[in-house]
Amino acid sequence: MPVVLGGYSVAWLTLIVLIPLSAVVVRSLDDGLAEFWDAITAPQAQAAIRLTLVISAIVALIDAVMGTLIAWVLVRDEFPGKRFVNAVIDLPFALPTIVAGLVLLALYGPSGPIGINIAYTRVALLLALLFITLPFVVRAVQPVLMALERDVEEAAESLGAKPLTIFRRIILPALRPAMLAGVGLSFGRAVGEFGSVVLISGNLPYKTEVASVLVYGQIESDNTTGAAAVSVLLLAVSFAVLMGISFIARRGHVQ
């Protein structure tokens, strides 16, 4: 029985996920390494990849600060409507990504009510990615903050430490592994994100075209080998970052 069930699990995962993903790797090398290199170093691809990585890093950084701040307020502060705010955090996970783009366009788009129009700019890109990655750091940090014993903080306070010192020396080190885990998820999600940026970014090559949109265009124009090459590079970057983060997080746990 276990052999049958285990066999079914492995076979299903192989058919649905592993075979298709290996097809991407195989296709990317179809025309040889030189072609692969050309595909990922073409100026338009370079611009898209660089933009994706830089903007994802910025998003991850802002998420780290704002996510921790929001988690802090949700755990340590009391105010009316806190339960509602806590539930709202998950909205980006529950909302389809295409709607996320539409939602931001409704307020910050060409005919928005506040007179700000950021459509088809890099700011729009940033906003869309901040929207969809918001829950990661909050949800990673929140439980750790809840479990944090307050007596060390109180001890430090009674010994005359200032709030900022307490945060930097006591709270931050305890939160760091969770923050890193959340940041890693944010970054990974931002690198691959497509639905929320496709409407709001305008997809202008060299300006607002991110890697996933570039790949989409290449598929549309039947350049699957080029699309596969950029995909493999993206996959490699996401994995490297996830591995790195999990390594740092694990070392944090050991300490």
Next chain:
Amino acid sequence: MSKYVLRFTALGYLAALLVVPVGMVFYRAFEKGFANAWEAVTTPPAQHAFYLTCVITLIAVPLNAIFGVVTAWVLARYDFRGKRVFDVLIDLPFAVSPVIVGLALILVWGRDGWFHMTNVIFSTPGMILATIFISLPFVVREVLPVLEEEGTDQEEAGSTLGARGWQVFWRITLPTIRWGLTYGIILATARSIGEFGAVAVVSGKISGRTETMTVFVEDRFQSLDLTGAYAAGVVLALLGITVLTLMTLLQRRHQRI
């Protein structure tokens, strides 16, 4: 003092990024009256998109629920070579861009793909495969921790007392994992309804034939039918908010047990 600064920074950020924009999409959808919005989401292509999203979700989610329960059970109860690798590979769909998922499926199931299939890509089977791919890990990830925490005592007691494998599963295992399973199914359903990138790539976006709700939203937007786009967006947002409410209720239930 600093308490209020932190509170208002956090709430201001959430309002500007989440709450006000989401409220705005509702306003924009009904700006020209409820009748207009209703008309926009009841045109034949809109109805077909809604129907297709339901069909795809109703096929993909049960398949993933079965895979999820079986896989979580195998991972929780048995040791085998390569288990760690298998465990990591299950999370792959979370790490891969939806566009890459679409590309991967075209390369395997497309006409010139590995399997030389002519009726998968640009039609419903391909879209179902894409949806199964992207929502694959949810049920495993919710059920596995429950099974690991619960241990095998009750199942062993059951089989000692003469229960057969299936009886143990229906009477002991399934009741134990029911909340985790429900939670996983809700998450997978939300993701399946909301998936855009992977489905868009393999669908070919044929209006009235291979458009799901999300692809329909993009189609309306690109054809400058903003009322249509916002109205369909509101339908999807309402589905999302329903899911969110269910999640919140379930979490509270989880914590009470």
